[in-house]
Amino acid sequence: MTLTAHELGSGPVHTQERDPVSILVAQDRNRLQDLIPVRHQRMAVTPFTFFRGAAALMAADLASVPHSGIRTQLCGDAHLSNFGLFLSPERQMVFDLNDFDEAYPGPFEWDVKRLAASMAVAARANGADDRDARRAARRAARAYRRTIITSAQQSVLDCWxxxxxxxxxLAEIGDLLDTTASRNMRKILKKARHRNSEQALAKLCVVEDGRLRIKNDPPLLIPAEEVFVRAPAAYVHEMFAERFERYRAGIAPHLGTLLDQYTFVEAARKVVGVGSVGTRCWIMLFVGKENGDPLFLQLKEAQESVLAPYVDPVDFDNQGRRVVIGQQLMQASSDVLLGWLRGPVYASDDRGVARGAAGESDFYVRQLRDGKGSVVVEGMPVDRLSLYGELCGTVLAQAHARTAARGEIADYVDGLGKSFDRAIADWSLRYAELNDADHAKWVEAVSTGAISAAAMD
Structure with missing residues (x-):
């Protein structure tokens, strides 16, 4: 269907039957129960952290209103904090989308609305009034519209x-930033360029009796031997070595040769993000010739995308493969070690004894901290936030333009012109207001004990 600008900006629908707490708590059923309070607490901190963890809620809200029907590969969770800096395989610093847990094909504007709404939520949380928050969201939508139109005029390979x-x-917008902002951005870049496996080694590991070990920092970082505390160390080691072999069997032979030069040392459970807390996430430490030559791989559980119940189904044989395909389609330069596996999920009793496989789950694999860094949007003045949002809107359009739908998207947004920007901005401001109300209900549920929450730094 072809949406008018009025229809595009309609909603979100807010009904008495819509219970944000129930929708989000329903996700807890498939997560590690001892980490659920951590997730709840992180979402309670601010309206923006709540928004970050509430992708399932927004997916339901997006599905409650008409959509364009123009289908493309979606990030599924394209909020401001899911863009960032990382090193390309050519070891050049790039800025791109960096989270694809919810990747799924769907209506293109769902990603745009997720991004623009995050702009409005962040701006309001940072003290901006509604006028400035709406303007920030509109500028992100405008950057998307202009970039997708330009991209549709490029050759296929140039677009790719x-x-x-x-x-x-930095050269283009540095003069638009104040001196402090420009300096801070350059500090972020410098930090990201050094945010690699060696930096992770210093932060995540210790040397004990000449042996490299992962730190024990519960509940955020726990060596696997401490998770399964009564199981023999050799058994725990073999559990993860077997998972690695499943992953290695599915990657290109030349990458297998690369990985064969490393020796597996240890695995640990690591808590990451906001919305991801409670899913199974492990890091695996490998070393090359010596302790100072590390490689960290992250094995992250991939569950069904929050978008899947609301769009035409796609048959993915592995949810980890779904995530990797989405990332490779949308990123200009993806991690060469991306992969996936289906691995056993081990049960344990209350003493941490591994009792063998209790089913299987899908995982995707990537390098940990390959030059990764991000901009902290909390507290960012609205003028800087708007510039950053324009950059994110540009990147999102480039990501969508790598699919065959770019021409159809470009024709649609070009036909609406500035009305597209205004419609997305209207949606975003209303959604920010709804998000504030949802966050207040979440905080109340935490404070009354209706849902559990852990005290976190």
Whole structure:
């Protein structure tokens, strides 16, 4: 169907039957129960952290109103904090989308609305009034519209390889930033360039009796031997070595040769993000010739995308493969070690004894901290936030333009012109207001004990 600008900006629908707490708590059933209070607490901190963890809620809200029907590969969770800096395989710093847990094909504007709404939520949380928050969301939508139109005029290969070069961005917008902002951005870039496996080694590991070990920092970081505390160390080691072999069997032979030069040392459970807390996430430490030559791989559980119940189904044989395909389609330069596996999920009793496989789950695999860094949007002044949102809107359009739908998307947004920007901005401001109300209900549920929450730093 072809939506008018009025229809595009309609909603979100807010009914008495819509219970945000129930929708989000329903996700807890498939998560590690001892980490659920951590997730609840992180979502309670601010309206923006709540928004970050509430992708399932927004998916239901998006599905409650008409959509364009123009289908493309979606990130599924394209909020401001899911864009970031990382090193490409060519070891160049790039800025791109960096989270694809909810990746799924669907209506293109769902990603745009998720991004623009995050702009409005963040702006309001940072003290901006509604006028400035709406303007920030509109600028992100405008950047998306202009970029997708330009991308549709490029050749297929030019569109595929198009990306935002971080140094070029600084050269172009650095003079628009105040001195402090520009300096802070450069500090972020410098930090990201050194945020690799060696930096992770210093932060996550210790040397005990000449042996490299992962730190024990519960509940955020726990070595696998401490998770399964009564199981023999050799048994725990073999559990993860077997998972690694399943992953290795599915990657390209030349990458297998690369990985064969490393020796597996240890695995640990690591808590990451906001919305991801409670899903199974492990890091695996490998070393090359010596302790100072580390490689960290992250094994992250991949569950069904929050978008899947609301769009035409796609038959993925493995949810980890779904995530990897989405990432490879949308990123200009993806991690060469991306992969997936289906591995056993081990049960344990209250003493931490591994009792063998209790079913299987899907995982995707990636490098941990391959030059990764991000911009902290909390507290960012609205003028800087708007510039950052424009950059994210540009990147999102480039990601959508790598699929065959770019021409149809471009024709649609070009036909609406500035009305597209205004419609997305209207939606975003209303959603920010709804998000504030939902966050208040979440905080109340935490404070009354209706849902559990852990005290976190």
């Amino acid at each position: 390889y198009d990306k935002v070069d971080v140094d070029k961005v």
